Amino acid sequence: MVQKTLVGPFKQILTMNNLPDKGPIKDNQLEIIEGGGILIEDEIIAAVYEKKQFDEERKHYKKKSGDKSYFKVEKDAVLVPGFIDSHTHMIYAGSRAKDYARRNAGESYLDIARKGGGILSTVKKTREASFKQLKQLLFERGLTHIKCGITTTEVKSGYGLDLENELKTLRVIKNLKESRSLIPELIPTCLSAHVKPAEFETHEEYLNYILKEILPIIKEEKLSNRVDIFIEEGAFTPEISLKFLETAKKMGFKITVHADQFSTGGSEVAAKVGAISADHLEASGETEFSLLKQGNVIATVLPGASMGLGMHYAPARRMLDAGLCVVIASDWNPGTAPMGDLLIQAAVLGANQKLSIAETLSAITNRAAMALDLNDRGIIKPGYLADFIAFPCSDHEDIFYNQGVLRPNQIWRKGTRII
Ligand SMILES: N=CN[C@@H](CCC(=O)O)C(=O)O
Structure with a gap:
């Protein structure tokens, strides 16, 4: 009935x-x-x-x-x-409060990463954490999200960086998605290509490992139909990212990318490969806007990362005026965006960038649904x-x-x- x-x-x-x-x-x-x-x-x-x-x-x-x-x-x-948060890294163990203190004392994000802090320090803690511990952590973060009004949350892997641990995190997301209704609906994304783990000599070697060993199992177990990559100095170059994404796309995955956070190059890859969205874009300018526009790529801005890093916001106003679809997401992660509060971030970005109420609200509702290719919400x-x-x-x-x-x-x- x-x-x-x-x-x-x-x-x-x-x-x-x-x-x-x-x-x-x-x-x-x-x-x-x-x-x-x-x-x-x-x-x-x-x-x-x-x-x-x-x-x-x-x-x-x-x-x-x-x-x-x-x-x-x-x-x-x-x-x-209900709000839709289309970019988060909410499944992780440990804290990066020490990185935050070091950044505030003058060291840069990329320098801290080179010296053993950064993403790889979260990878160590996440590998040590059990399925049960990660499930509890993600559940608690999901409760925080729902209280802020978020009813759909994208969650990326990317702190496992080997077959066992990437599968562990994606299986936790799937398990929680299927068993809980008190938290937002979770949309999983494979970000095994977050950075190169120490076990691999070259970036190409690691990306081939993802394509051959990790993605086929993700497909088989239906753990995710989305693939992401961090295109940046210290992560993956535009050239090898493009090859990787083209193969992932041929395997049937939808594509999203971390682009132009500190340096440009990512937007061009996003446009060439036909990504659904390019996320970050703090370093983007008119050239990148027109590439994204031609490629019909959604521009997702992440004010929480700018707040966490103490840097300028992505130029959302200019992106809208250039005719782009602009989405706002929280980027909740332990390194650059520990706050995870989409409502505060959207409100503050809106004031800073002179976005109309309609543009800000749309960026976390109907346009955010488009960034996840969801046409039912x-x-x-x-x-x-x-x-x-x-x-x-x-x-x-x-x-x-x-x-x-x-x-x-x-x-x-x-x-x-x-x-
Ligand atoms: N930029 C790459 N990934 C995250 C940061 C992850 C981390 O520092 O742990 C981001 O979107 O900001």
Whole structure:
């Protein structure tokens, strides 16, 4: 039997429907329904009602009668789609507080990595951690995410860097994805090509190992259908990254890349290989924007990494004006982005880059869904997943104005109210 629930009335519903996929968005393009409500059928939005229709529907519903229930919401509530965090490294063990202190004392991220800190120090701790410990850590981080209003979270491997440990982390993600509904839906990505582990002599050798030993098992066990690589000085050069990604693509994987964080070259690879998104882009300029535009690549910016490294933000305003689809993600990781709070980061980036409310919200809802190639969420619309969140305020402008301090107090994930 289909479980039907009528939810509302909401002071405002921001549907994020009918917005452009790319380029600037004006606030007056937002569809805002005042006093309306939602009909949920199992996991799906069955109807979005305007006030008049909602008041009519409501008469037919009695709380918990038969197969229908009516869920009356708190007085002032603004409903938006559940947030989507399309770039995180949330599965790791240990802390990098010492790296952070060293950076603040003047050492650079790349220098610390060369001297034994950095990504490889997290790899050591993650290899030592058991499946059970990693599962608990990821679960707790997932709870933090859901409280911020995130209902879908991408999670990358990349702190295992050998067959056993890359599979261990991806199996934890799969296991948690299948067993929990209290945390966001997890979307796994294989980032075995994060950096070269010490056991390999050359970068080519390691990338061949990923292609021959790791990716076939990931495919067989359906652990992920996405492949990422860190294109950067100290990680992988654009030339060998392109060859690696072309082969991964031929194997059936969707492609995303870490591009232009400190130096350029990654955007060009992303465009050539037809990546869905290029993420970071702090070093990108007009040349890179036009490459991304020609390649139809989504530009994902990661303000949390800029905050963690104390560096400038990616030029999101100029990217939008160049006609790109801009997405904002938290990049939650122990090295450069330990905060992991997408709401604070989006609000602060929006103020810094002069993004309209519509552009900022779109970058963590409907456009973020596109970065994960998911066409069933990110918009409040019939047929879409009933993933939505409500903030205790009477006007949507209060959400980013409060810069992350105002939290959603009602969260539905796949039709179930979980907070
Ligand atoms: N840049 C590469 N990867 C992460 C940092 C990982 C780490 O330092 O542990 C990022 O996206 O910022």
